[in-house]
Structure formats: C-alpha cells, structure tokens
Amino acid sequence: MSTSDFDFEPPVNPGLYTKFEPGKQYIVRIAGPTIIFNNDYNGQLSEKYAWKIWNDTDKVAQVMQMGVVVYRMIRTLAKDNDYGDPRNYNLKITRTGEKLETKYEVIASPFKIPLAEVDEHAQAELDKLNDLEVVSKGKGVTNAEYLNANTVREAIAAPANVDSAGPGPDDKLKDDGQW
Numbered sequence: 001m002s003t004s005d006f007d008f009e010p011p012v013n014p015g016l017y018t019k020f021e022p023g024k025q026y027i028v029r030i031a032g033p034t035i036i037f038n039n040d041y042n043g044q045l046s047e048k049y050a051w052k053i054w055n056d057t058d059k060v061a062q063v064m065q066m067g068v069v070v071y072r073m074i075r076t077l078a079k080d081n082d083y084g085d086p087r088n089y090n091l092k093i094t095r096t097g098e099k100l101e102t103k104y105e106v107i108a109s110p111f112k113i114p115l116a117e118v119d120e121h122a123q124a125e126l127d128k129l130n131d132l133e134v135v136s137k138g139k140g141v142t143n144a145e146y147l148n149a150n151t152v153r154e155a156i157a158a159p160a161n162v163d164s165a166g167p168g169p170d171d172k173l174k175d176d177g178q179w
Contacts, residue, residue, distance in 0.1 A: 037049075
C-alpha cells in the first residue's frame with residue numbers, strides 16, 4: 001500500500017486572532033490603530049486592547065488582543081524617541097507561562113523597515129481585515145472603539161478580592177491588567 005497520500009501536510013489555518021504559544025517568539029507588525037474594549041470573561045470584566053497586525057511568523061493578517069500590561073509596554077516604545085510609532089518596526093513577542101502565570105515579553109526591532117519590504121503580500125491581506133468588526137463580534141466584548149487622545153473611559157471596578165483602597169504590597173498585577 002502506498003503512503004504517498006499520507007505524505008501531504010495540510011495547511012494550518014492560524015485564524016483571525018493571534019494565539020501565542022508559550023515559549024515561541026512571534027514577529028509582528030502593528031498595522032492599524034489601537035482598539036480599546038471591555039471584555040467579560042466568566043463574570044470578570046477587564047479592559048483589553050487590540051491591533052490589526054501582520055503576523056510575520058505565520059505570514060498572515062490577524063487581530064492581536066492583549067491586556068493593559070502589554071499595551072503599556074508598546075506605549076512605552078511608541079513614546080521613546082529611538083523607536084516611535086510601532087507601525088514602523090517589528091515587535092518580537094514571546095509568551096511564557098500558563099493561565100494565571102502567563103507573562104509576555106515585547107522587544108522592538110531596531111530596524112525600521114517598511115511593511116512592503118517585510119512581506120510584499122502583507123498590505124493586501126491587511127486591507128481585507130476589518131479589525132474593529134472582528135473585535136466587536138468577540139465573545140464578551142462591549143464598547144469596542146478606536147483609541148485616540150480624546151478617548152475617555154471610566155475605570156473598571158476592582159475584582160471583589162481586591163480592597164477598595166487598591167492592591168496590597170503582596171498583590172501582583174497579571175498580564176491582563178487585573179490584580
């Protein structure tokens with residue numbers, strides 16, 4: 001019996017959302033404005049951020065959703081005069097840990113390369129992706145909008161296990177921005 005028909009490797013469909021496997025480094029390029037939204041996951045409300053990205057690792061246009069900690073890492077790079085707008089360079093993102101122990105490392109590429117030089121097909125694929133629509137249709141998502149300097153959001157109430165005065169010295173901020 002010939003096994004040649006079993007030598008075929010079916011293509012992997014990475015989906016609309018970036019799924020970061022622990023220990024694997026992903027190279028991504030932010031390709032659109034930041035989206036801010038509320039997410040209700042099992043009764044816990046949190047604020048999240050999303051971007052249309054070119055996932056250069058998997059060669060696909062996707063939406064990347066992250067918590068406030070990763071947003072702040074990217075914001076720090078954007079405000080740094082040596083880097084500036086993260087749409088002009090790649091980010092290397094690595095996830096470590098599982099569940100409540102999940103952490104992300106974000107490293108900026110020092111090379112500012114136009115997206116067309118990163119991948120000639122990237123812009124055409126990105127143009128097909130309506131990031132705000134994709135985020136808005138997500139499970140538990142409310143109030144999705146593009147973030148800008150005029151955006152004003154009410155703070156989300158702290159979870160019941162956090163004192164109203166704020167977290168204590170032993171409390172740790174998780175990557176999703178929750179205590």
